[in-house]
Amino acid sequence: MTDVVGRQVVRPYGDTTGDGMVQVSFTLPVRLDKRAEGAALQLAAKMGLDPAMLVHSRQMGDGFTFFVVYGRVNHLVDLSKVEVVERDFPLLSAKEVNAVVKRRMRRKLSVVGACIGTDAHTVGIDAILNVKGIAGEKGLEYYRELRVTNLGAQVSVPDLVEAARAERADAVLVSQVVTQRDAHLHNTREMSAAFREALPAGRRPLLVVGGPRFDEKMAGELGVDRIFGRGTTPGEVASYLVHALITKKVGA
Structure with missing residues (x-):
C-alpha cells in the first residue's frame, strides 16, 4: 500500500492481510523448563513481538533449548527504501x-x-x-x-x-x-x-x-x-x- 507521503509500505502477513504476525526461532543456553520458556517469551517481547506466543520448545543437548515463537509486530517495511544489487547484465544461454x-x-x-x-x-x-x-x-x-x-x-x-x-x-x-x-x-x-x-x-x-x-x-x-x-x-x-x-x- 502507499501512505499519505508516498511511501510503499507493507506489514507482515500471518492470519489476515496486514496483521503483522511473524514467526521466529532461536536457541538459548538454558535447559528446557518453565523458566526457560519464560525467558524465551521475554526475549520475544524485547524483539517487539506483542503479544508473543510460544509455539514450540525442544531441548537441544545438555543446557540448550530451541524455541519457536509467534506474535505481532508493529514495524512497517518501506519498499521504496529497500536497497538491493540488481542484475545489470542480460541472461545468456x-x-x-x-x-x-x-x-x-x-x-x-x-x-x-x-x-x-x-x-x-x-x-x-x-x-x-x-x-x-x-x-x-x-x-x-x-x-x-x-x-x-x-x-x-x-x-x-x-x-x-x-x-x-x-x-x-x-x-x-x-x-x-x-x-x-x-x-x-x-x-x-x-x-x-x-x-x-x-x-x-x-x-x-x-x-x-x-x-x-x-x-x-x-x-x-x-x-x-x-x-x-x-x-x-x-x-x-x-x-x-x-x-x-x-x-x-x-x-x-
Whole structure:
C-alpha cells in the first residue's frame, strides 16, 4: 500500500492481510523448563513481538533449548527504501555464451573455482562448476568455450593464487558456506588482498564469491568484483563472466 507521503509500505502477513504476525526461532543456553520458556517469551517481547506466543520448545543437548515463537509486530517495511544489487547484465544461454567467447576471445575462457580456508562445503561450488549443475541447469564444465578447474575444498589462499597463475585464469570463483565468526568475510578479504599483492591490476583475474550469508552490496568492501547469493544459477554466473570480461570491456 502507499501512505499519505508516498511511501510503499507493507506489514507482515500471518492470519489476515496486514496483521503483522511473524514467526521466529532461536536457541538459548538454558535447559528446557518453565523458566526457560519464560525467558524465551521475554526475549520475544524485547524483539517487539506483542503479544508473543510460544509455539514450540525442544531441548537441544545438555543446557540448550530451541524455541519457536509467534506474535505481532508493529514495524512497517518501506519498499521504496529497500536497497538491493540488481542484475545489470542480460541472461545468456549456453550457446550464446559459447558464441561470444569464441568470437571475441578466440580462446577458451579460463575459470578456477574453490572453497577456501577450512570450508569443506563443496555443494555450492560444485553446483556452479560441475557439468551436472543444479535443478536441471548444466554447470560451467558443460560450456565448451570455458576451461574449468575445480580445486575442491579447504584450499589455501596461496594455493588458489598459484593455481590461478598456472591456469592463466580469467576468473576465480570462490564459494563460502561456513560463516562462524565471520570466517567467510575474513577469508574473502585475505583472498582479494593476496591477488592484489601477487598480480598487477591488468593481469588480475575477475574475483567472484558466493554463498548464502554474503551481502551482495559488500563487493567493494571485500575487494571482489561480484558477490552472488542464494539461488544463483550457473547460467547467471556464465552470463556475468561474459558481461564483465568481454561485453563490458568492448563497450568501454
